[in-house]
Amino acid sequence: MNHIVFCIDNNWIKQCGITIKSILFYNPDEEFTFHILGKKFSNENIETLQEVLNENSKLEFYNVSDKYDSKFVIRDGDYVSVETYYRFFIPELLPQNISKVLYIDADILCVDSLNGLFKEDITNYACGMVFDHSYADIRLYNRLDYDFSEKYFNAGVILMNLDYWRKNNVKDQLMDFVFNNAYKCLLHDQDAINAVLHGKIKQINFSYNFQNFFFRTPVWAYGKSPISFNDERTEKVYWDDIINSLKNPVLIHFNCTYKPWHKECNIPFTKLWRKFYTMQYGITKFRPKPISIKEKIKLFVIKTAVKLKLKKEIPAILHYPDICYEVENSFIDNFTKISNKS
Numbered sequence: 001m002n003h004i005v006f007c008i009d010n011n012w013i014k015q016c017g018i019t020i021k022s023i024l025f026y027n028p029d030e031e032f033t034f035h036i037l038g039k040k041f042s043n044e045n046i047e048t049l050q051e052v053l054n055e056n057s058k059l060e061f062y063n064v065s066d067k068y069d070s071k072f073v074i075r076d077g078d079y080v081s082v083e084t085y086y087r088f089f090i091p092e093l094l095p096q097n098i099s100k101v102l103y104i105d106a107d108i109l110c111v112d113s114l115n116g117l118f119k120e121d122i123t124n125y126a127c128g129m130v131f132d133h134s135y136a137d138i139r140l141y142n143r144l145d146y147d148f149s150e151k152y153f154n155a156g157v158i159l160m161n162l163d164y165w166r167k168n169n170v171k172d173q174l175m176d177f178v179f180n181n182a183y184k185c186l187l188h189d190q191d192a193i194n195a196v197l198h199g200k201i202k203q204i205n206f207s208y209n210f211q212n213f214f215f216r217t218p219v220w221a222y223g224k225s226p227i228s229f230n231d232e233r234t235e236k237v238y239w240d241d242i243i244n245s246l247k248n249p250v251l252i253h254f255n256c257t258y259k260p261w262h263k264e265c266n267i268p269f270t271k272l273w274r275k276f277y278t279m280q281y282g283i284t285k286f287r288p289k290p291i292s293i294k295e296k297i298k299l300f301v302i303k304t305a306v307k308l309k310l311k312k313e314i315p316a317i318l319h320y321p322d323i324c325y326e327v328e329n330s331f332i333d334n335f336t337k338i339s340n341k342s
Contacts, residue, residue: 002118002279003094003101004033005160007086015089015261016106017052018276024054025276025301025338030114032057035101037086052280062093073178073185085189086172099163107157107259108209109252109273110274111331117159117208117250123296126200129153132190133255134233141182144191150198155190156253157209170196206238206245212256212285217242218321236303247327251283265300268324272332279339323337 004023006016020034034057036049040060049059062088064086072085080084087103094331102117132154134140140152165171185191191223195200206214213233219231221239234242252273260263260273263286278284 001032001033001036001193002114003033003088003098005037005087005094005101005103006106007037007083007103008106009038009081009083010040011043011046011081012055012106013041014277014281015259017049017280018273019104019106019108020049020052020057021276021280022273023114024052024057025335026110026112027114028056028162030056033059035060035062035090037062037089037093038083039057039063039066041204064093068155070174071179073177075180075189078189085178086157087189088171090160091140091162091171094162096166099161100109101160101162103158103160104157104251105253105255107254108156109248109254109260109269109276111252111272112207112248112250114250117204119151120159120202120204122159122161125202126168126170126197126222127160128202128204129155130157130160130204130206130211131238133211133213133235136233136235140191140194143186144195146195146199151201151203152194153190153201153203154169154209154211154253154255155193156211156255157251158193159204164200168320206242207248207250209251209253210245210249211253212254213268214242215320217246218323222321222323246324258289261286263287264289266320268328269331272328272335275332 006019008016016036023032034049038061039061046059046061053059064083068080068085072082074080074082090101090103095314100122101120120128128151132152135152137152138148141148144152173196174189174192177196178189181192181195184195217234217239220236221243249269252269253269254260254265254270254273256267258267258269260267261277266331274284274286275294
């Protein structure tokens with residue numbers, strides 16, 4: 001039995017359902033228990049997630065106490081909810097006989113088997129994680145006060161060694177760091193996990209948490225693109241690994257402003273995500289991302305600058321290298337073939 005954990009609120013039920021749907025689609029013969037941590041899930045939302053399951057899977061729901069909520073760092077304008085910190089509680093809430101789990105964010109799409117990931121040996125580590133796309137930014141290490149050589153990881157996918165977490169009271173260490181260093185936790189629980197566990201995190205393949213920004217790597221590696229990207233965020237030594245992972249991804253992470261359920265989103269694999277959404281919920285049209293008046297004014301200014309040729313590109317509405325969409329199209333073709341057979 002493979003164990004996968006999500007930490008969500010009631011607003012993320014359908015997105016979580018698509019992540020689960022895609023996992024079951026590409027792992028049809030595997031047995032999964034999906035553990036859902038949050039607060040006061042409605043009966044309707046519980047049923048919505050249960051409808052996604054197949055005969056080899058089941059759900060377990062955990063209502064997390066809100067006694068610590070006021071102490072967790074959530075600032076005005078942050079795009080996350082307090083539930084993002086609930087992954088700290090996974091070792092103590094899940095049954096003690098479970099020693100290894102996979103935590104996944106609900107803005108992730110599975111596009112291949114998870115067998116390789118679950119087989120990763122993390123015996124001597126707290127967890128296995130993929131570099132964050134901005135890991136090369138020295139400001140992260142200066143803020144969190146540890147050495148660059150130990151790297152900075154993205155918390156959207158965490159293969160957790162629960163035995164290590166329980167034995168070393170990792171939950172308490174994480175909470176102490178957040179409560180005593182709120183000003184340092186600009187990236188919330190992710191900052192705390194890196195600050196507390198640096199040196200005890202195993203680097204795993206980029207394919208297991210292929211983030212939005214990694215799709216731009218071919219621009220630097222091949223030097224071919226209709227537009228210019230001057231924002232290299234990964235060391236050259238990793239470019240080949242990232243491009244190989246692009247061609248053979250397992251988990252696509254839409255860790256960006258525009259998500260696949262926003263009309264404006266054009267990130268590679270958005271079309272495939274929407275095919276899963278349509279398959280499960282029958283919805284084919286998607287609404288624009290709700291944005292504040294301040295954001296609307298900012299976007300208007302940027303668009304005006306582009307028209308006046310004062311600025312070359314519009315952030316978050318970028319063209320990605322063609323190879324990214326070519327890979328996506330091959331996955332869509334495979335998705336269609338599998339769907340037709342079933």
